[in-house]
Amino acid sequence: MKRLTTGLVACALALAFVSSVSAQSVTQGKARVVRVGGHARFTTGNNVWQPFHVGDVIKPGTVIQTENKEGAFVDLVL
Numbered sequence: 001m002k003r004l005t006t007g008l009v010a011c012a013l014a015l016a017f018v019s020s021v022s023a024q025s026v027t028q029g030k031a032r033v034v035r036v037g038g039h040a041r042f043t044t045g046n047n048v049w050q051p052f053h054v055g056d057v058i059k060p061g062t063v064i065q066t067e068n069k070e071g072a073f074v075d076l077v078l
Helices: 001-022
Strands: 031-037 040-043 065-066 073-077
Touching: 065 073
Parallel strands: none
Antiparallel strands: 031 073, 040 065
């Protein structure tokens, strides 16, 4: 009987933890461009490439591309 009670309590606790984890909402982040060196561009997945400018806000899923030369970079702040 004690083993059954312990098992039921453990299951109840596990269920409580799973419910609280699934209730949390996911917030999407974003990044702000603070510095650009060389040529760099981005696309949001629609194959329309746009150049970076300091102050641009980049959303999740954005593809970033820099030229293949030394000193080409994009600095982002999350």
